[in-house]
Amino acid sequence: MGERGRTRPSGSARALSEVYDTALLDLDGVVYAGGEAIAHAVASLETARDGGMHLAYVTNNALRTPDAVAEHLTELGVPAEAGDVITSAQAVARLIAEQVPAGSRVLVIGGEGLRVALCERGLEPVDSADDDPAAVVQGYGGPELPWGRLAEASYAVARGVPWFASNTDLTIPSARGIAPGNGAAVEVVRIATGGAPQIAGKPLTPMHRETILRTGAERPLVVGDRLDTDIEGAFNGGVDSLLVLTGVTDPAQLLRAEPKHRPTYVDEDLRGLLTGQPAVEPAGSPDGGFVCGGWTASVRGDALVIEGDGQRLDGLRALCAAAWTHAGDRSGSVDAGKALARLGW
Numbered sequence: 001m002g003e004r005g006r007t008r009p010s011g012s013a014r015a016l017s018e019v020y021d022t023a024l025l026d027l028d029g030v031v032y033a034g035g036e037a038i039a040h041a042v043a044s045l046e047t048a049r050d051g052g053m054h055l056a057y058v059t060n061n062a063l064r065t066p067d068a069v070a071e072h073l074t075e076l077g078v079p080a081e082a083g084d085v086i087t088s089a090q091a092v093a094r095l096i097a098e099q100v101p102a103g104s105r106v107l108v109i110g111g112e113g114l115r116v117a118l119c120e121r122g123l124e125p126v127d128s129a130d131d132d133p134a135a136v137v138q139g140y141g142g143p144e145l146p147w148g149r150l151a152e153a154s155y156a157v158a159r160g161v162p163w164f165a166s167n168t169d170l171t172i173p174s175a176r177g178i179a180p181g182n183g184a185a186v187e188v189v190r191i192a193t194g195g196a197p198q199i200a201g202k203p204l205t206p207m208h209r210e211t212i213l214r215t216g217a218e219r220p221l222v223v224g225d226r227l228d229t230d231i232e233g234a235f236n237g238g239v240d241s242l243l244v245l246t247g248v249t250d251p252a253q254l255l256r257a258e259p260k261h262r263p264t265y266v267d268e269d270l271r272g273l274l275t276g277q278p279a280v281e282p283a284g285s286p287d288g289g290f291v292c293g294g295w296t297a298s299v300r301g302d303a304l305v306i307e308g309d310g311q312r313l314d315g316l317r318a319l320c321a322a323a324w325t326h327a328g329d330r331s332g333s334v335d336a337g338k339a340l341a342r343l344g345w
Contacts, residue, residue: 004235004259005259005329006259006262006264006324007262007321007324007325007328008280008290008317008320008321008324008325009263009264009265009266009277009280009317009320009321010240010264010265010277010280011276011277011278011279011280012265012276012277013276014276015051015273015274015275015276016221016242016265016272016273016274016275016276016277017047017048017051017052017053017273017274018051018053019219019221020053020219020220020221020240021053021054021217021218021219021220022053022054022055022056022215022217022218022219022220022221023048023053023054023055023056023220023221023223023273024056024058024211024215024217024220024221024222024223025045025055025056025057025058025223025224026057026058026059026222026223026224026225026226026229026230026247027057027058027059027061027069028059028061028172028173028225028247029173029224029225029226029244029246029247029248030223030224030225030244030246030247030270031045031057031073031076031078031270032072032076033173033175033246033247034173034174034175034176035072035175036076037076037077037078038246038269038270039246039269040269040270040271041078041246041269041270042076042077042078044269044270044271044273044274045078045270045273046077046078047274048273048274053273054215054217055078055080055084056084056085056086056211056214056215056217057069057070057073057080057084057085057086058086058087058202058207058211058222059085059086059087059088060087060088060140060166060167060169060182060201060202060207060229061087061088061113061140061172062087062088062089062092062110062111062113062114062117062139062140062166062167062182062201063110063111063112063113063114063139063140063141063142064087064111064112064113065082065087065112065113065116066082066083066084066085066086066087066090066113067082068112068113069082069085069087070082070084070085073085083214086207086210086211086214086215087113087117087166088139088166088167088200088201088202088207089110089113089114089116089117089118089139089166090117090120090210090214091166091200091201091206091207091209091210092114092117092137092139092164092165092166092199092200092201092206093114093117093118093120093121093123093137094121094200094206094210095164095198095200095206096118096121096123096135096137096164097121097122097123099135099162100123100134100135100162101134102122103122103123103124104123104124104133104134104135105123105124105125105126105131105132105133105134106118106123106124106125106126106133106134106135106136106137107126107127107128107129107131107133107135107136107137107152107153107156107161108125108126108127108137108139109136109137109138109139109141109145109149109150109152109153109185110137110138110139110140110141110145110166110182111139111140111141111142113139114137114139114166118137127152128152129152129153129155129156129159129161133156133161134161134162135161135162135163135164136153136156136157136161136162136163136164137163137164137165137166138153138163138164138165138166138182138185138186138189138197139165139166139167139182140166140167140172140181140182140185141182141185143179145185150185150188150189150192153189154188154189154192154193157189157192157193157195158192158193158195162198163189163195163196163197163198164197164198164199164200165182165183165186165197165198165199165200165201166182166199166200166201167181167182167183167199167200167201167202167207167229168182168183168186168197168199168201169181169182169183169201169226169229170183170184170187171183171184171248173247173248178248201229202229202230202232202233203228203229203230203231203232203233203235203236204233204236205236205237207233208233208236208237208239212237220239220240221239221240221241221242222234222237222239222240222241222242223241223242223244223270223273224241224242224243224244224247225243225244225245225246225247225248225249226247226248226249227243227249227253227254227257227261227263228261230243231243231257231260231261231262231263232260232261234263234264235259235260235261235262236260240264240265241263241264241265242263242264242265242266242267242272242273243263243265243266243267244267244268244269244270244272245266245267245268245269246268246269246270250345251316251319251336251340251343251345252336252337252340252345254266254316254320255304255319255320255323255324255332255334255336255340256323256327256331256332256333256336257324257331257332258327258329258330258331259324259329262320262324265277266313266316266317266320267313268313278292278293278314278317279292280292280317280318280320280321283296283298288322289318289322290318290321290322290325291318292314292315292317292318292321293308293310293311293314293315293317293318294308294309294310294311294314295307295308295309295310295314295315295318296308296318297315297318297319297321297322297339298322299322299323299326299334302334302335303334303335303336303338303339304319304322304323304334304335304336304338304339305338305339306318306319306339306342306343312343312344312345315342315343316340316343316345319336319339319340319343323336
């Protein structure tokens with residue numbers, strides 16, 4: 001579980017849904033995009049669930065309540081209850097409740113999901129820096145968040161009120177493209193005040209702790225599309241991860257990944273839960289390299305090279321091994337352009 005110095009993707013003779021008891025699934029870019037289900041997601045999750053795998057939905061988006069998220073998933077054909085959903089709002093509410101007196105007022109810069117999570121912890125949401133809050137919390141408030149809300153946070157933080165953030169994702173996927181996330185709003189307050197918030201969401205440990213407490217997972221598998229939240233969160237939690245290529249991360253970014261951003265497994269989409277994963281092995285040739293399926297990948301000079309034939313995902317896995325081994329404990333820097341083009345990326 002959670003190999004720290006990973007230099008190649010792992011293999012599995014059994015389907016991942018049989019190896020792990022719980023899938024900790026990101027939502028945006030994994031299950032849906034722009035509100036619509038991603039191809040193969042509904043059928044794959046149904047099969048995994050019918051086979052006995054527990055499905056939990058873990059999101060840094062603090063805007064919607066677990067009830068609203070579960071309702072949306074059910075409408076998409078993925079039956080879910082509120083208890084199956086874990087949000088960064090819940091994680092940050094627990095973090096705040098551990099540091100302020102019971103019943104304290106908390107200045108909320110965000111949406112309904114954050115307010116509900118605070119109330120669940122016995123805290124009182126308020127809207128003004130003049131309401132004598134014991135803490136300030138920022139969570140994603142949607143595209144219509146008024147600029148004045150950021151000013152309220154700044155007033156309170158400048159007065160020395162403890163500051164918390166549900167997460168610091170700089171961007172979020174939307175139906176029209178990539179939009180600013182909560183991290184962008186946090187940066188506004190940071191610039192205005194010079195302060196730094198305590199952060200609960202992925203990839204940090206408060207979110208992982210919240211997830212394990214709420215799911216009771218013993219052999220969890222983190223499933224996500226982002227290296228800097230999902231995969232790094234799994235790394236920090238010491239658990240295995242599956243990167244799916246249906247969201248933010250593209251193959252070129254994957255090949256450049258530093259150790260904490262290297263997933264245990266790589267697949268095209270959520271069908272990867274239902275299959276084994278091919279082994280990536282040293283090529284055994286004098287010039288090194290790695291073999292997966294019908295492909296052999298190596299580093300020659302300052303470029304990655306891929307040779308052979310077969311499924312392009314196997315080629316990508318071999319390239320990961322060559323790139324990560326060459327990079328060691330740093331981010332990869334070799335040119336992957338021709339190798340990825342050879343695979344159709």
